[in-house]
Amino acid sequence: MDLADSPEDAEFRARLREWLGKALPALPPKPSPDDWPGRRAYDLGWQRTLYDAGYADVHWQASPGVRLIFLEETERAGAPYVGAGFVGLLHAGPTIAAEGTAGQRARWLPPILRGEEVWCQGFSEPGAGSDLAALRTRAWRDGDDYVVSGSKIWTSHAEVADWCELLVRTDPEAPKHRGITWLAMPMDAPGITVRPLRTLAGSAEFAEVFLDEVRVPVGHRVGEENDGWRVTMVTLSFERGTAFVGEVVACRRVLGELAVEARRNGRWDDPALRRRLGGLNAEFRALWRLTQWNVSEAEAAGGLPGIGGSVFKLRYSQARQDLYDTAADVLGDASLDTDRPWVHDRLSSLSYTIAAGTSQIQRNIVAERILGLPKGR
Amino acid sequence: MRFRLTEDQRALRDGVRALLARRFDRAALRAAVDRPGRLDRALWRELGAAGFFALRLSEADGGVGLGLPETVLAFEEAGRVLLPGPLVATHLAAGRVPGAAEGETVVTAVDGGGLVEWLTAADVVCGAADGAVPLRSVDPLTPLHRLPGGSAAVDPVAVLLTAAEQLGTATRACELAVQHARAREQFGQPIGAFQAVKHLCAELLVRVEVARAAVYAAAVTADPADIAAARLLADEAAVRGARDCLQVHGGMGFTWEADVHLLLKRAWLRTRRAGGGTESEELLAADLLSRAAR
CATH class of the missing domain: 1.20.140.10 (Butyryl-CoA Dehydrogenase, subunit A, domain 3)
Structure with missing residues (x-):
């Protein structure tokens, strides 16, 4: 049992500390909590700064021990956390990295790391909370598209997201865990309505997302059709x-x-x-x-x-x-x-x-x- | 950072576990309950021969030359089987009191709070025990005396080793609760299939795992605040764990025949060592201010 840093870890910590000492004073002022575009710009700006310094993929590449040091030191120094980058960096990104095709990885991963695109999560539904596999948002094939209808809730950063990692039901006849598919839905597609959800704290950290025959190309499916539950479990255990x-x-x-x-x-x-x-x-x-x-x-x-x-x-x-x-x-x-x-x-x-x-x-x-x-x- | 057991530490823990399984099984535990106040000297010597008391003594002094982490693992195993006797005092006396390291001499001590365990059976008492008054001990496996006067200084290592024993007892409480929840049937199914019972068991495990992290870390750092934290969490894990284990056992848990009460009573007794947990809470409160000032 040993709690001390290894020589490599100590060096990583020292270098990070030194870099944070220089990078943090250059940060712009923090936007107000209600200023969603401002928050997006601020969070993505920080991610870009991390990218330029070689720290962007620390959540994906590094060992858990290095990740622990990174998170410990950035918090101690008062650096921003992932913010609007949360779903991209900690949920959707790792899922695409593990389950996506080479083309999907090339399309979606670099913009997440560079702080250019924001992802949100369309998992929970009004009727599917703890029992997530009971989700009912439907998707059916129409040519090269899926057509999606239903509603999602507790979606954070939906107002400013470019993409949504979406769970949909593609086979209503199959047992509930076996008829689910994972899709990357562009948030500017026609038929999407985002309504802010005010929490008991008075703020609107989350949103409801209503989907009315939204078309998502079949090429945006990660993993096989009806294999989305397994694909999702990769995401959920990651962080x-x-x-x-x-x-x-x-x-x-x-x-x-x-x-x-x-x-x-x-x-x-x-x-x-x-x-x-x-x-x-x-x-x-x-x-x-x-x-x-x-x-x-x-x-x-x-x-x-x-x-x-x-x-x-x-x-x-x-x-x-x-x-x-x-x-x-x-x-x-x-x-x-x-x-x-x-x-x-x-x-x-x-x-x-x-x-x-x-x-x-x-x-x-x-x-x-x-x-x-x-x-x- | 490699905050997990090394191969050697695993081997040491397994060795102590095997020794205790062989020499202090359930039958031996119940036999000890039926003969209160009698210490098994042969077992004590066997523990001495295995190095239990001399773990931290240097090899030059005839000891094993290991550290606090290994000692904590050994004491956890002792706590797991409710091994009776003044284990902490004898361990701390190794190298200072002749025969303690070898298990030839049974050493007890006036504890920081004024309690003395196993006074009559011990060969040597560390500290002035004059005027100690016997109590009818709530724990059938620990004879107790109490000094009416003040209290002695508290050795943080004694606090840590007590926390390790509590951790072992908490682990045992969790194991017994889960065993019973799987075996006992009511309403046509194992009671462990009911969420109300399941959740008691889950909380037992959570408290054990939190306490384990605190106790092992305190063994690595030997920092007084870490030791105080380990003590509070291990006391909680053992006492609340034994209580929940008793609850899972239902009516059986209220009998003398079931072992659950032995876990709870020993856990209660250990919470009173070194003057109780208040000192630890005050130490940790003061630590907040001193760290904030830095």
Whole structure:
């Protein structure tokens, strides 16, 4: 067991740190959260900067250990995360790289890496959340096109996306996992309506996407027809190992800020609150170690992320909610003022036990696939 | 960074596991419950001969010359089978008290919080135990005395090795719960097919894995804040794990015959070592401020 960087890792970290020190001061000012075109330009600009410096494909090429260092150092330095590049870099891109033809890889991958095209994800539907395979958006062949009708929900960055990785049902007669196909849909095709979806936090991070006989060329299909579920599983497992690295680093910083604020406003004198902060320190230290453990295991398994991601996500999503509930305790009445720091984070933390597989679904996965308990209802 | 067990560490863990499976199986555990207060000296010597107490002693001093990570793995195995005796105190006395390293001398210690385990059975007591009062111990496998007065200084290594024992007990609780959930049938199916039971088992595993990462990392860094974190998470994994394991066992779990209560009682006892977890929480709270100031 070893937690220290290898000489190569230490060199990668030092070089990255030095580069971040020079690159970050040159960043333009951050756009406002409602300025979608501004956010797109900002996020893609950062991706272009990474590309020019040779870091664009760190999520795809590098070992999990190098990815961990990259995410840790960029978060520590306050660099932007992938933003609008999320689906392209962490979902659609890796899927195309693994399952696409040579022509598809050449068409779609370079613009993702260069920060030129934005992807969104059309997976969830109003009737298909945890039970994603129950999706009903239909696609049927008409010559060299698929014609697609249906609706998608929880699509982030849909307003500014160029492409949508879309799951459609191509065989309604087959068992539900076997009749699904993965398509790359151009977002400027006729018949697409995007409607912003306001969340409980008041912001419109997501959208609903309505599809009315949208034509998608057959050449935009990745993988075989009706093999989309398997193709999608490649995508879904890709980011599990390192998905929350930056966030855990950020949570540990917030925890320090909370302690300082509690000391300033006198709440620190309450032993119960102080002990709760101490307990959260233990919690996030352990989550950081669990990340390092999972990454080391993934590295030993040839870079494949393991099932440890479900264990991590269960605990982390709860810890994040506890962190911001404790922040509200530190703030007191100010926790009701949405202009104060941490209040918006408290609201958005509520999605963590739901998004990307609810905690209940994650527990089923852990119980059935790791502990080997029987499937049931 | 290679934060996983090396081949040698795996081999060491498997060796300790095999020794304990041979010398302290379930029958031995239940026999020990029926003979409270008696320590198996032959087993103690066998542990000594296998290097259990001398793991961190240098080879020049007749020890095994390994580090905290290996020691933590050995103590985890001991915790997994609820091995009785003042294991931590004897390990810490190796090289300082004659015969401790070899398992010839049983050493106990006045714990940081004022508790003394196995006082009557031990050959040597580290710390002043005068005036120690016996308690009727909740754990049938750990005789207890308590000093009415103050408490002694706390050795972080003792805290870490206790966390390793808790981790082992938590792992065992998870295994027993899953075994029972697969075997026990109600309403015509294994109870493990019900989500309510499944989710208890899943949470058991999550707490074990989080605690494992914290305990192993603390063994690598030996940092006081990492050790405090390991302690809190391992205590939680063991106590809540044993509670949930008991719940999964239903009525069976409330009997003396089932082993679950032995897990819970030992886990409770260990949470009181070194004055309880409050000190660890305060240490970690103070650590937040000192790190923020840096």
